[in-house]
Amino acid sequence: MEQRALDRKLQHLYWRAGFGPTYRQENAPGSIKQAVRQMLRDAQHQQPLLQPAYRPLEEGQNSMLDANARLKQQRERRQSIEQLNYTWLNQMVTAREQLREKMTLFWHGHFACRLREPGLMQLQNNTLRQHALGKFPDLLLAISKDPGMLQFLNNQQNRKRSPNENFAREVLELFTLGRGYYTEQDIKEAARAFTGWGYNAKGEFVFRERQHDAGPKTFMGHTGNFTGEDILKLVVQNPQTATFITQKLYTYFVSDLPDTPRIAKLSAWFYKSGYDISGLLERMFTAKWFYEPALAGAKIKSPVELLVGLQRQFAVAYADSRSPYVLQRALGQELLQPPNVGGWPGGRNWIDSSTLAYRLRIGPALLQDAALAVYLKPDDDSEPSKPTNGRKDGLRIARAKASIVGLEKRLEKVSDDALVSSISQLLLQVPLKPETKQLIEQGIPATASRTEKIHQIAQYMLSLPEYQLC
Template identity: 35%
Template sequence: MNSLKELKHYHSRFGFGLSLKDLLLFKESNSFDAHKNLEKQMDSRDFSPLEISRKLKPIRFKEMVGMEKSDRKAMIDADRKLVIEINGEWIAKMANTSNPLREKMSLFWHDHFACKPKTSYMTSSYLELIRKESLGNFRSLLHGIAKEPAMLLYLNNQQNRKGHPNENFAREVMELFTLGIGNYSEKDIKESARAFTGWNVDSDRHFKLNERQHDNGTKTFFGETKRWTGEEVIDRILEEKAAAEYVSGKIAKYFLGRPPSENLQSTLTRTFYESDYEIGPVLLAIAESDEFNSEDIIGQDVLSPVELLVRLERDFHLSADDNFYRIAIQKGLGQVLFQPPNVAGWPSGKGWIDASTLPTRLSLARAILLKNDYEVKTNKSFAQGEDLTENLSKRLKKGLQAKSNISAIEEAFGHMSYSDKTTQIANWLIPETVLNENEMIEEIKLLGFEGTKGALALIASLPEYQLK
């Protein structure tokens, strides 16, 4: 790879944008091996849990029964603050990691296996499973997710009992997680739901098979009659090539910004199925396809709110005393980690842009770099507690409390004229397929920003900065 256009595209899709460090390295060598870079990042030994994950403990709800109301509320509010801490630390990890591919795929799996964990302990357990397995084997990840307490409770499987099956969990496993609509029957749902009876959560918020609630009778699933277990149902689903097609197709759309062509989809299905659902070979096949670097792909997808936030942190080296600014941005743009709108996950592409979110997106850089006003509506469910809501509202009236460190950018571009540095920064941060230098120069004259920080605020306020 010897094109800056392709390098920027690769980092925007398989990471969170081209860092200044990688830009300068490329300018020195004028070459980049995407295949080697992907393989290096797919080394599972690189994984380490978030720091906060090491200190969390489960909330035992039975112990709360005899508590005073005020004590119970204080415990719940404290735990909700820990969820915000997990959110913030994951954002920081995405922005500062040397392995952005792991976090980028973790973000994909968080959407694919969309879930609203009830406590900080379950949030951490769910997230660390996804992060650990994000570049590994889908079969292993699926088995793990199916037994995650957060997912079992989110999909009501605690209500799935022998003689009174609840089909919600079984339906979503097939419809959203593996096969897609049309590749199973209603009978398959009913029978597999019986196989998942008794899959529950113990008082320590770990998976527990309740034998008394488990239906051990014969079930007919995909035409085969036997005493199916939940684990066997999952493995049988993955024998269907439709599962390989559905999941690899979603992965491809995530990186391409649109569904893959029939030829590429055929390649991905075969690759995924024949490797027994190894994720890495699928990513390599996407990155090395002709479609990935085509002109109608580069710069044609919209950054999700979380991707935009991470990119701002990565580009401008943001820091703050707490996570309120991160939560404010997520709320203002409509994507709060661990709070998907439903089990189907979040929108994608142009679905992120509307008359409300676009002005908010365009104001972010000025709010952070130039301390312009930035407002976002808050509510109790978002801030998770009255004190947090009030605190957040007060902070936002003063603007985003995040500090930027652009010393490295100053060193790289500060010696240039304002016009030249703006052009060079744009060439770094804006996809070349949508970069129009003449229009940008006119924008400079109209806005009248000054200095390197002004140039950064200008570039990051352009609609084109929202694209990848």
């Protein structure tokens, strides 16, 4: 294959299966197959988030705290969440197991829990990471017994005498089958099977037998004295679960526009393989259609993809752990805080006039070492807002430095005349219009040094809507 065509395909793969390319040239794979295998091999490694998480008091004791203790608790919790967020973000940047981190993010949006306690967030995140590329039934069982999940979907309150259907409902509606493939009665029966599933103060799963309804249940046409485990097994026996998950993975990795024949083929294989996640991904990433020109740049980068991608390409160094958190909030995707159990809707939902304006400003601001100021909406769940009283509340500033050293090095063999073309190929997944290239050319001062030129061109590229696509 011609080297340039291969480079473009690799770039596509690295944006989709990971968080974007870096400029490292050593050990470049000689084919797509090789590259995918390498990614899967790298992904066998895993690094749990080790950030020691703050452990708060038991729930319910909050209302007994005096004012100072309460404020102290809020502050500590917030700092801990911020640290955890920062640790994960950096892991996405540096981890060689790019695919595992990308899949952890996928499952984080799929089994989406909006938790308050950093300890529970950490635990859940590590569970998702551990099973991210294994067999889906193992992941489903592990996450169903995760304390954060049980708390968020109220299964702690799911008892024989007063069943709480929240968890059972979301398992069927959002985690496995999707709307329309179960009945309200199935939810009720499943909820009974999950009675007694809870967790203790140490953050461990516990089965409280006395609260469990051991009686017979009829679930999706099967009858038996089902436990929660039985329900999860029955759910994955239904091929619709394979279709539902495959469809979502297709949207995440390929395109917002679903392609039914491709999804049907992939999901049939997925089901037959016993839900082998990494096998499914290998099939997706090595399929010929995955590299069709029409799919290049067909995805709008999520805010996290945008930020991590910038960090990988321009060695972004944040001045503090708060800055990337501020940017995530401004762009509408805060790691560890999905909006609700449905996760981030993604796609065009990322874009409105304000988020687009921020997106276009971030890259150039980083390259110019300029601070980004934004008024954030209050998030009283994790950071109670203070009264305004004439003061500009909500104003947050993100500071970071970016460097073009890597880009410059990569362009060593490129002549000055070809800089705009080469940089656009390295930074953008869709070709620029000739007149836009011209516009950029016109913006470069003739007297500028080579470094200044590259700097200026990169700034222009990052401020274009095209950079928002991958």
